Amino acid sequence: MSLVTDAPVTANRPDGPGPAGGLLWLTWRQHRWALVSTLVLATLLVGWMTYLSVEMTDLWHQCHNARCPDGSSQDLRLGARPFGLFRQASYVERLVQYMPLLIGMFIGVPVLSREHEQRTLLLAWSQDVSPARWLWTRLGLLGLFVVAVTTVVAAASDHLEHVGTRVGQEDLFRYEAVLATGILPVVISVCWFTVGVALGAVVRRTLPAVFGVIGGFIGVMLLVQFKFPTLMPPLGVYRQVDAPVDDLLRDNALLVSGGIIRTGGGDELSGLFDASGHQFTSGELERLCPPRLDPEAELSCFAGQHLQRYLEYQPGSRIPEFHLIIGAGYLALAAAALLTVWLSVRRTKLSAG
Template identity: 30%
Template sequence: MIWLTWRQFRTQAVVALAALAALATYLVILGYQMRNAYATDIVGCQPADCVSARRDFADAYEVQVALIGALLIGVPALIGAFWGAPLITRELEERTDRLVWNQSITRVRWLAVKLALLILISMAVTGLYSLLLTWSASRYDELVGDRFGALAFASRNIAPIGYAAFAFLLGTVIGLLVRRTLPAMALTLVLFAVIQVFMPIALRQHLMTPVTSTVQLDEEAIERADFMGFDQNGARLDGYTMPGAWSLTSTSRVFNADGTPYTTEQTEQCRQSDRQTAMACTARQNLHFSYTYQPADRYWRFQWIELSAFLGLALLLTGFGLWRIRTYSS
């Protein structure tokens, strides 16, 4: 049974290995390029030049890292559509199901062997790709520090392995229910894309209870914000991000030490022509703001939670598929 499964799958396996080899070559070259640039331009840079050096480094590799990360996010979807969806529909459309399901091997065992082998291959291919990308982009991730970002989180470390297993089982079960290859492939791609969008936008941040704390508005906090402005309700701070954390607050209200809003009138004493002097003056006013976030040290817990969740969903789909095929009638 394993031999038969391999014979049916060998073309896809060869294509996947060739693509992985090409990607591995590119990622190794890109990784060494970023390491050399990091060692030359970032390590030991003069304080006056570090900001521009970091910006130039990020600009030079941002597009490449984003594209290769987006491609990795697409790999589980392709596995589900091109490996999972045709697994059963191919037999149904070619009418070979009447032959293979009436042998000494039961249809449940037939499907179980196929699923076991192909899930392992799917997870291995995606895991190797993720490992290579994680290594290659490590210097970029260290500099940019956006590990919780939707694209970065879903294309690094162990979470993509769970996506691959789930996507493959999703395609297989949809194919078993729809019975036609092309509709099953299309539906798999759509459903998996919806889940991948829904997860970071609506669900991931609630996997663990966020932390809300009061942050002192010092010079470092001002530097880590995108903008500080005023409206009718007082001062606001936009885009502040704690180092390594996942920021769940986009705009924060700024308050005085006694809890009253920090107003435009209070900024008069800090209106300086020099930005650094103005920042230092603002920092001395003992201001603070509320900030909600997921701490940096929770990153691996989120990775394990998401991996476990998608592997759990894959197991449920496996159970449903084995039950469905046992009661299946052509």
């Protein structure tokens, strides 16, 4: 039957060089299609990112190491829709963001769920390899593969993000850019690999575990995205309404809040303050500067009354700290997943009697 050929029931290949070689062969035998597919997709992704980096750098040099003028041929090449270089870079950025999900689904989940489904786990542990060695060797081999592949992808992604920031209008303190730079692609991929293994061990069915990984990934992603601007307390400063903020937001700074809220004369806070720090309500602001059809005239009225905004921002120097905070959170989730796997394996061992 296919169960016998698809999942060998012994930890050692008959002619393999002992338990270690048998586990290496077994890991390859059971996961070869997922590993090869991951390697091929990662190679294509790295090649795509390398191409985009080279093209953007070439256009940067054509524009004399400055941002290309609006309407120039280089600018049109960069911003063309739907397949301009910037648009392609955003597609790649999103692929890097979802790469850990694919790793958790197709590499992590089957490690234990398939063994439970095919009822080969206890028989494999009855051989000359202990459950603990079987588990940690499998996780170590697959984990090293995930780290190696995602490290190359992370390096190419980080380089592309820096090139895109230099050439284009985006900055590095965006949620998507932060997740695609530094070592975060590696850390998040390892996290969802271990979560996939844990769900496969607990649920013991591949398809439900896959849906569990998808739900968990989306939930954590939305939580991190929601909390992202305030992972550290933002800095604050008062600025005149008509004062430029380019000096404040240079060097990849992230603006957290500071917009003007124009509503229909109610009690909602407007986001504008007087010199004493009193924040106007929408009703007070409407009485001070009656609504006009021309937004520029309304803004001139605010400036004439010497109103100011309170801007909250994260300076670009905090990007490494944000990397550490997010990475630590994902590593904590990975540690909890590993503990879950270990406890599940211990219970399975005892149930074998």
